[in-house]
Amino acid sequence: MRNTISYALFATTTFAAIACLTAAPTMPTFAAAPGNAAEPTPVEPDMHEFMEYVFQPSFKALKPAMASEPADKKGWFAIKSNSLILAEGGNLLLIREAQTDAEDWAKHSYEVRDYGGKLYRAAQAKDYTAAKKSYQSMVKSCNACHEQFAGGEHILTP
Template identity: 35%
Template sequence: MLDLIYPASNDLLLTIFRGGPKDEGEWAAARRSALALAESGNLLLTRSRSPQADWIEDTKLLVDAGAAAYKAAQARDTKALADVREPLDRSCTTCHRQFRPNVFPQQGGSK
């Protein structure tokens, strides 16, 4: 979570907040972050710490958001990338609400 998902989503959301990637380097960074998120979703899935249906559903939200971000970054589509912000945020929140009840919602948001 801390080493991979958190920095990747932070980087991606920050880029979106700034109006999208500005040059090839930033698009490449966006693609890396998006892939890291999609792959983290797959990793969380195989971790099967909680093999309930909800856990599987929640990992899928993250995989889907990461995949959508990757597609947008590949197409250099700033608008499509910005559209991923909401589902990405929701994927974190949805899972944390269910599986991190001791932390959520004191820290608020998706963190």
């Protein structure tokens, strides 16, 4: 009797597991947003406000973290966190329309994203030399954009 119950329990659990693994995955559905839901739009249209609240806090935290090679996990975490925010911020810049020089705007946005991503990956690998190089390249790219689009204001120092 005990073997019959164990077998029945085993069979039931096995069949349930197989059913879960072979069932088609279901995705949650969301109500459509007003307008074109597929089109990303900025929440804050003012670029100064956007930079002040998205980029500036991460840059201000990243700058001292990059001053010297991190001695511990906490130091590398600060670099990874802030570089990822800045890299993804580059993607957010791409959804904003430039009033002039759209190609240059996109180029600067891609550079911030790409150098921020390289910085993030270097921090994951705990490679300070590569991280420092990517950080300096990212800041140079930010400054090139500030020169062109902000009249030379808000120049950053690494």
